[in-house]
Amino acid sequence: MAFVFDRLLLDGELLVGKDLINYAELMAMDPNSGKWAGPISNLLIELATYKSRALQAHTSGTTGSPSLIQIPRRDLVASAKLTARTFDLKASERVLLCLPGEFIAGKMMIVRAMVLGLDLHVIDPRGSILEKLEKKDRFKFAAMVPLQLHRGVQEDRERIELQFGTILLGGGPVSNALIEDIRDLGTAVHQSYGSTETVTHVAIRPLNSAANKKGPAGISSYADMPFRAIGNCSFERDLRGCLVVNTPHLSVKQHVTNDIVELIDDGTFRWLGRWDNVILSGGKKIFPEQLETRTAGVIPYPHYFTSTPDDQMGQAVCLVLEANEPADIVLPEVMDKLMHVLDPHELPRRVRALRSFARTDSGKVIRIGEPV
Numbered sequence: 001m002a003f004v005f006d007r008l009l010l011d012g013e014l015l016v017g018k019d020l021i022n023y024a025e026l027m028a029m030d031p032n033s034g035k036w037a038g039p040i041s042n043l044l045i046e047l048a049t050y051k052s053r054a055l056q057a058h059t060s061g062t063t064g065s066p067s068l069i070q071i072p073r074r075d076l077v078a079s080a081k082l083t084a085r086t087f088d089l090k091a092s093e094r095v096l097l098c099l100p101g102e103f104i105a106g107k108m109m110i111v112r113a114m115v116l117g118l119d120l121h122v123i124d125p126r127g128s129i130l131e132k133l134e135k136k137d138r139f140k141f142a143a144m145v146p147l148q149l150h151r152g153v154q155e156d157r158e159r160i161e162l163q164f165g166t167i168l169l170g171g172g173p174v175s176n177a178l179i180e181d182i183r184d185l186g187t188a189v190h191q192s193y194g195s196t197e198t199v200t201h202v203a204i205r206p207l208n209s210a211a212n213k214k215g216p217a218g219i220s221s222y223a224d225m226p227f228r229a230i231g232n233c234s235f236e237r238d239l240r241g242c243l244v245v246n247t248p249h250l251s252v253k254q255h256v257t258n259d260i261v262e263l264i265d266d267g268t269f270r271w272l273g274r275w276d277n278v279i280l281s282g283g284k285k286i287f288p289e290q291l292e293t294r295t296a297g298v299i300p301y302p303h304y305f306t307s308t309p310d311d312q313m314g315q316a317v318c319l320v321l322e323a324n325e326p327a328d329i330v331l332p333e334v335m336d337k338l339m340h341v342l343d344p345h346e347l348p349r350r351v352r353a354l355r356s357f358a359r360t361d362s363g364k365v366i367r368i369g370e371p372v
Helices: 018-029 037-048 073-087 104-116 146-163 176-181 288-295 327-338
Strands: 007-010 013-016 054-058 068-072 094-097 119-122 139-144 164-169 188-195 200-206 227-229 234-237 242-246 254-265 268-274 279-281 284-286 303-310 314-322 350-354
Touching (some): 007 018, 013 018, 037 104, 054 073, 068 073, 073 104, 073 200, 094 104, 104 119, 139 146, 146 164, 234 254, 268 288, 284 288, 327 350
Parallel strands (some): 007 119, 094 119, 094 139, 139 164
Antiparallel strands (some): 007 013, 188 200, 200 227, 227 268, 242 254, 254 268, 279 284, 303 314
């Protein structure tokens, strides 16, 4: 029998049927809610009124235009139950939605609450999380992007430890600087691997001691921890060296990605970077995302690495900065910092400064390669 999405426990109040739809409609009309409330309202109405047998969701669009896919409702239920088993979530436990409702990570927080009977608290995902919460609030589970956790730890580390049991990070790579900062945080922090196509996470890795209670002791650096499959998911690599994800719990059983990985076994891998972004320099593969995890927090500007043509090496590394100053002004400071964290062959041969980066609707930077 198909699951009926007709009830939601919201801040201790159970909304069922018409009451849930009325709440969603009022949420969208409330002038104090802001634009962030619209997608959440639309999702609640779509689920509760059973307008379709599948949920529409956009892919991230990092390497092209976002595409619209259909996720069967039974896959939503299967993914929610997989999350419950992974993080030991039980009915009535309080969870926080602090992600945009337009994208799969935010949508699935609502789905999990409905399927599992979790007590959901919803806040505006923009700006400080702690400013929108009362100090007495306690949450068993929350999903965040790395910037939200970084900001929260900087604002009040003790409140993060007191108010959150488990935090799941997604939406992009996590910098080595943040991983080091949360190493001894009392809250368990995991990083997820997944996509819209896999209905969020299919693998996780611990990012601090609190999340690694069942793992090996004496970890020197959580930055090196691999991702491990959850549930019955498993992994392969294609001829490019990219990850292939097997998802027996979903309608589509296999997903081919553009993520280059080191495959340790069929349930464990290390993520290296995107096949689309790899730089081939002097016979060596350089993964921009790996460089960025080491330079985040070191370079005082938003930035990314890409390739630039090179007569001798084929391709060389190019650093692109988001800065108001010209590249030649910031170059001495930036290169001095880079020499402490990058190997010689990884250092950029060219540095560009742009006033602003192009970004997708989900906030991911669109990398622009150097013209030939």
